[in-house]
Amino acid sequence: MGRIDKREKRVDPANWASLKPFGIGQQKPNNYRELWRAFKENRDNAAYAWRILTQGTCDGCSLGTMGMHDWTMEEVHLCNIRLRLLRLNTMPAFDVGLLADVGQLKRKRSAELRDLGRLPYPMVRRKGEPGFTRVGWDEALDLIAERVRTSSPDRLGVYLTSRGTPNENYYAAQKAVRAMGTNSIDNAARVCHSPSTFGLKGSIGVAATTCSYSDWVGSDLVVFIGSNIANSQPVAMKYLYHAKKAGTKVVTVNSYREPGMGKYWVPSNVESAVFGTRITDRFFLVNVGGDIAFLNGTLKVMLADGWVDQDFIANHTVGLDEVRAALDVQSFQELEAQAGVPRSEMEAFARLLGQARTAVLVWSMGITQHEFGEDNVRAIINLGLTRGFVGRDKCGLMPIRGHSGVQGGAEMGAYATVLPGGLALDDENTGRFTALWGFRVGKGKGLTAPQMLDAAHAGNLDVLISSGGNFREVLPDPAYVDEAMARIPLRVHIDIVLSGQMLTDPADTVVLLPAATRYEMPGGVTETSTERRVILSPEIPGPRIGEARPEWEIFVELAKRVRPDLADLVHFDGTSDIRADIARSIPIYDGIQHLKSFGDQFQYGGRHLALDWKFPTPDGKAHWSVVKLPRIELPEGSFMVATRRGKQFNSMVHEQTDGLTGAERKAVLISRVDAERLGLASGDPVVLRSDHGEFRGRALLAPVTPGNLQVHWPEAEGLIDRRRRSPQAGIPDYNAIVILEKPASGEPAGV
Numbered sequence: 001m002g003r004i005d006k007r008e009k010r011v012d013p014a015n016w017a018s019l020k021p022f023g024i025g026q027q028k029p030n031n032y033r034e035l036w037r038a039f040k041e042n043r044d045n046a047a048y049a050w051r052i053l054t055q056g057t058c059d060g061c062s063l064g065t066m067g068m069h070d071w072t073m074e075e076v077h078l079c080n081i082r083l084r085l086l087r088l089n090t091m092p093a094f095d096v097g098l099l100a101d102v103g104q105l106k107r108k109r110s111a112e113l114r115d116l117g118r119l120p121y122p123m124v125r126r127k128g129e130p131g132f133t134r135v136g137w138d139e140a141l142d143l144i145a146e147r148v149r150t151s152s153p154d155r156l157g158v159y160l161t162s163r164g165t166p167n168e169n170y171y172a173a174q175k176a177v178r179a180m181g182t183n184s185i186d187n188a189a190r191v192c193h194s195p196s197t198f199g200l201k202g203s204i205g206v207a208a209t210t211c212s213y214s215d216w217v218g219s220d221l222v223v224f225i226g227s228n229i230a231n232s233q234p235v236a237m238k239y240l241y242h243a244k245k246a247g248t249k250v251v252t253v254n255s256y257r258e259p260g261m262g263k264y265w266v267p268s269n270v271e272s273a274v275f276g277t278r279i280t281d282r283f284f285l286v287n288v289g290g291d292i293a294f295l296n297g298t299l300k301v302m303l304a305d306g307w308v309d310q311d312f313i314a315n316h317t318v319g320l321d322e323v324r325a326a327l328d329v330q331s332f333q334e335l336e337a338q339a340g341v342p343r344s345e346m347e348a349f350a351r352l353l354g355q356a357r358t359a360v361l362v363w364s365m366g367i368t369q370h371e372f373g374e375d376n377v378r379a380i381i382n383l384g385l386t387r388g389f390v391g392r393d394k395c396g397l398m399p400i401r402g403h404s405g406v407q408g409g410a411e412m413g414a415y416a417t418v419l420p421g422g423l424a425l426d427d428e429n430t431g432r433f434t435a436l437w438g439f440r441v442g443k444g445k446g447l448t449a450p451q452m453l454d455a456a457h458a459g460n461l462d463v464l465i466s467s468g469g470n471f472r473e474v475l476p477d478p479a480y481v482d483e484a485m486a487r488i489p490l491r492v493h494i495d496i497v498l499s500g501q502m503l504t505d506p507a508d509t510v511v512l513l514p515a516a517t518r519y520e521m522p523g524g525v526t527e528t529s530t531e532r533r534v535i536l537s538p539e540i541p542g543p544r545i546g547e548a549r550p551e552w553e554i555f556v557e558l559a560k561r562v563r564p565d566l567a568d569l570v571h572f573d574g575t576s577d578i579r580a581d582i583a584r585s586i587p588i589y590d591g592i593q594h595l596k597s598f599g600d601q602f603q604y605g606g607r608h609l610a611l612d613w614k615f616p617t618p619d620g621k622a623h624w625s626v627v628k629l630p631r632i633e634l635p636e637g638s639f640m641v642a643t644r645r646g647k648q649f650n651s652m653v654h655e656q657t658d659g660l661t662g663a664e665r666k667a668v669l670i671s672r673v674d675a676e677r678l679g680l681a682s683g684d685p686v687v688l689r690s691d692h693g694e695f696r697g698r699a700l701l702a703p704v705t706p707g708n709l710q711v712h713w714p715e716a717e718g719l720i721d722r723r724r725r726s727p728q729a730g731i732p733d734y735n736a737i738v739i740l741e742k743p744a745s746g747e748p749a750g751v
């Protein structure tokens, strides 16, 4: 299985972060407090909580677990994200009388709404009513089906979140939605790694991470670009602890020297818990939006200095001549200006890559959530092709995923722009699925998540079904989102808890449907991790909530009511039946039909995709991409601002202060150089203004690249222009150009 070699050194002082035991006096989270808090929060349902931890697959990030173990290391696999999410699975239902008048609830923050408890029954609210009334499942489903039937399929939009959502829900939902006559089903992958899918598919013919986590350990070099796994995938830091011991060098390219990526105390490892681990050997602090310039500059150096594998390039790739020609007209002066670093930094990075026999390149939202997200990804892949860092041990291209359900979301076909298996919506593929499923599958692209909002705003959407998720806190421009939501005649929110978007007044009708968690689903369910491991999470015995139902069942029941003539064709006897259908529909998932019990899993495609440089492209070669520099016009004196995630899971904020950075939610991270120039100290109130809106916060001096700022999402969502989206994937750009002002004297700081 490629697990970590147990012959590694017992202690390795060279990698210690501090000689002070337990990092006393250092800015770091208190993981033991998290453990205690989780214990206290779940003590009313402690036995069930323990069974979830020990028998379930984690519903947090996309590393993937089998209970509290994994396939990369032998030690315990558990983190504070999982502990914080645990309560969502163990809490009791709230009294639905609370929803009789939502006036009070509208004033509550998302976290307070969540903490009320689980949604137990279907509820309906009609225009003019102060709140929701309980209804039966049949009444709720008949109401929705009637509206869908009397509308046209192009006026229906369906969105699924990715936290905890298993493959079975995605697959059944997309099949049901396509049976209802539309491809307008999208999921959270749209706003995270959709540009990665485009970039990888076009360049090397695969649309997922090519390697395994275990390839980090013992690789010469692991590079993180626009990625902060210390925050988002905490147990991955334990993998890096082992990688450092095996001699792996770690490089981080980012606009902020993320403290957690610098030093990390792995709480469940004695050596690291006491002395910490120095993770990143070399930071490259680039501008927000300067990645292409930095990566292209690095590539230019590698090509000029011959730090490339000529044989690999000649035998397994095409298109380098065009790339060379394009780079020839990108001067270092231009590259330095956009990257925000001197040529010597590009040379240093080129040297590290050029001297590495093996390397894994990892990237996240700092790369994808740009207007030029696809090109950012292609620039990374180009570097991967310099020395064949793909398809062999200790090498790989890894768009690391944030949520446990997101890898499978698009692969199952819950995606407006492709069919299951990531197949294009063309004649051949729609014909195949039409034949397979027995009903006509249309080939017109559906609405992506941002396009659903646009359609709603323009009055062109009659029904929105949102399974989990909260557009208000996930998509840019909350005022626009509110307006759009308020114009949709029928909104259906399927969820386990309350969210703010449910409380927007109905244009006509709002229906709430209670969902079951992954642990409550009879037959068990599967998730696909970043390393393409399809893992069964069994049903966990324990209390059940009111009339909550699995989402797959809800979508299927709805489709049967909308298209009674297709009822037999969309029917499933249970989750194992869905898995059998997945295996028939998506050849790479063959094997999923055999997963039944705890511990059952397989890694589709094996440890490596494109193994031995056999690229599944039409010509069998990897393709270089010409990547032009984006046009970024930064007016004199303005800043690039990136939105960041703190102690939160997606839009679910867990703490007001991030233990890794010490930043409060309203912090504006600013470099010392800029702060001194502007006469600012940490704690001073500041106002950021973009063309789109403003954000009031407090300066926090931090090691960010001068000329750049960082602020938390969703607090600063008002700064973002919702119209800026990447060309192919349609991902919103979550960055902005702003001016920074001090509030006028006497003006309230607003924070």
Ligand code: SF4
Pocket (backbone or CB within 6 Å): 058, 059, 060, 061, 062, 063, 064, 065, 077, 078, 079, 080, 081, 082, 232, 233, 234, 235, 236
């Ligand atoms: S690192 Fe991710 S998969 Fe592992 S326990 Fe934490 S949230 Fe779950």
